[in-house]
Amino acid sequence: MDEREIASSIQILQEQGKLLAQNIDILNMQYNELSVARTTIEGLTHMKGGDSALVPFGGGGFLRVNLADTEKLIIGVGAEVAVEKTMDEAMLLLDSRMKEIEARVVETQKAIENIEGRLQELLREAERFLEEKKNV
DSSP states (O other), X not given: OOHHHHHHHHHHHHHHHHHHHHHHHHHHHHHHHHHHHHHHHHHHTTOOTTOEEEEEEETTEEEEEEOSXXXXXXXXXXXXXXXXXXXXXXXXXXXXXXXXXXXXXXXHHHHHHHHHHHHHHHHHHHHHHHHHHHHO
């Protein structure tokens, strides 16, 4: 591998590392969103029909609503499909999604570690090239 190939490989690996780090940020945001949803459902399990709740509608606004049903809710299951689930079923679904995200974060962190290891190898190789040029 010559100097240009090493420099090019270093740049490619650095970009891959950045993309993977961004992916981890996205996964963490998804995880946090699921965690908030789970906490909300937990709170709803302590309520009964007719109880009042505040429902966010965006832009920092909330609607005060009276709950008609606290036994079931509608939750997205993917591909823009939503189904009715009991509170416990919904929490299990969210738990499963959260575990999947945790596994993907670990996988991505390992990939970043591999990239960092390869970068260190390439940097050592680049240093050897510089030393050889100095000695010539």
